[in-house]
Amino acid sequence: MTNTLLILPGDGIGPEVMAEVTRIIDWFGARRGLKFDVSEDLVGGAAYDVHGVPLADATMARAQEVDAVLLGAVGGPKYDALDFSVKPERGLLRLRKEMDLFANLRPAQCFDALADFSSLKRDVVSGLDIMIVRELTSGVYFGEPRGIFEEKDERVGINTQRYTESEIDRVARAAFELARKRGNKVCSMEKANVMESGILWREVVQRVHDADYPDVELSHMYADAGGMQLCRWPKQFDVIVTDNLFGDLLSDVAAMLTGSLGMLPSASLGAPMANGRPKALYEPVHGSAPDIAGQGKANPCACILSFAMALRYSFDRGDEATRLERAVEKVLADGVRTADLMQAEGATPVSTSGMGDAILA
Ligand code: NAI
Numbered sequence: 001m002t003n004t005l006l007i008l009p010g011d012g013i014g015p016e017v018m019a020e021v022t023r024i025i026d027w028f029g030a031r032r033g034l035k036f037d038v039s040e041d042l043v044g045g046a047a048y049d050v051h052g053v054p055l056a057d058a059t060m061a062r063a064q065e066v067d068a069v070l071l072g073a074v075g076g077p078k079y080d081a082l083d084f085s086v087k088p089e090r091g092l093l094r095l096r097k098e099m100d101l102f103a104n105l106r107p108a109q110c111f112d113a114l115a116d117f118s119s120l121k122r123d124v125v126s127g128l129d130i131m132i133v134r135e136l137t138s139g140v141y142f143g144e145p146r147g148i149f150e151e152k153d154e155r156v157g158i159n160t161q162r163y164t165e166s167e168i169d170r171v172a173r174a175a176f177e178l179a180r181k182r183g184n185k186v187c188s189m190e191k192a193n194v195m196e197s198g199i200l201w202r203e204v205v206q207r208v209h210d211a212d213y214p215d216v217e218l219s220h221m222y223a224d225a226g227g228m229q230l231c232r233w234p235k236q237f238d239v240i241v242t243d244n245l246f247g248d249l250l251s252d253v254a255a256m257l258t259g260s261l262g263m264l265p266s267a268s269l270g271a272p273m274a275n276g277r278p279k280a281l282y283e284p285v286h287g288s289a290p291d292i293a294g295q296g297k298a299n300p301c302a303c304i305l306s307f308a309m310a311l312r313y314s315f316d317r318g319d320e321a322t323r324l325e326r327a328v329e330k331v332l333a334d335g336v337r338t339a340d341l342m343q344a345e346g347a348t349p350v351s352t353s354g355m356g357d358a359i360l361a
Pocket residue numbers: 013017072073074075076077089092261262283284285286287288289290291292297298299300302340
């Protein structure tokens with residue numbers, strides 16, 4: 001099977017961090033015999049500048065064909081005044097929507113060398129390795145009716161939390177499959193105490209578990225208590241599965257347990273394609289960082305770790321993914337730091353490519 005990859009560097013630091021990933025992809029081809037058929041295209045402001053839209057139709061079509069899309073970041077002050085319909089983030093939203101990427105995977109992993117960056121105590125976070133699976137294409141951000149309506153003598157703002165059984169079923173399966181490749185434990189979070197969608201969520205997750213994943217340990221937790229537990233003792237979790245709204249909040253909380261935006265990867269997965277691989281988009285959590293763009297200061301680790309996720313979840317090369325993650329861990333343990341990972345005054349940070357060099361070495 002060939003390994004096809006579409007690279008969309010985007011705006012700001014996107015192309016800078018993606019350049020380091022490209023070097024790593026070349027290394028895997030030359031040194032490990034792991035070849036990728038790579039194409040590169042524009043997204044976000046970069047696409048708007050050339051095509052007048054943040055994602056061209058031909059790029060969208062290519063994204064639907066490839067095994068994995070790897071995206072840098074989109075946006076920047078230059079595009080802030082644009083009409084919403086052509087804003088850079090619309091390119092990303094179009095990719096997510098048309099590829100129907102319903103499972104958003106946000107790992108929160110705390111490398112020991114960076115444990116002091118967390119807002120929590122070292123003991124609580126060192127060695128942390130959890131995965132939040134957020135439902136991404138339904139729920140209160142999309143449910144109808146929605147809008148601001150006139151009602152009697154004042155206005156009312158309405159959003160609707162709505163989940164079908166099949167939407168819950170498929171994201172639950174994604175979480176159980178992941179758990180089997182990790183610590184074999186899933187905690188499902190909702191608010192079944194006060195929400196109908198929460199009652200259905202809990203019932204469907206339990207049913208999927210009992211029918212097809214009885215070997216995975218399943219627990220249920222109210223999402224508010226889950227937020228508390230994430231801050232109290234996050235290492236109790238392995239995989240957390242939750243809806244779009246709660247997942248938005250909980251994954252941001254979990255991100256801060258690890259302390260550094262420059263280290264956080266993500267994946268968004270959809271249904272399997274004809275070759276059995278899921279539709280997939282990989283991207284760092286951070287944005288285009290206009291404040292440091294063009295200065296060679298950006299930390300490429302989040303983008304590199306996103307590529308490691310692609311190796312694991314799209315190309316079934318968990319062994320090589322682990323190799324890459326261990327290289328990042330080793331470099332950090334050796335004290336190599338980009339500026340965003342510096343605490344001591346007076347120490348010298350490495351550049352974006354300096355970090356790439358160290359990881360390659
Ligand atoms: P941001 O993530 O771009 O930056 C926040 C802060 O973190 C900045 O101080 C930045 O320098 C720093 N930072 C981020 N990534 C870093 C890295 N890899 N290495 C070192 N430092 C890093 O978020 P912000 O400033 O809110 O947004 C900037 C632009 O990015 C906006 O146009 C926004 O819309 C866009 N954005 C795009 C996202 C995406 O493409 N998925 C996600 C978030 C924001």
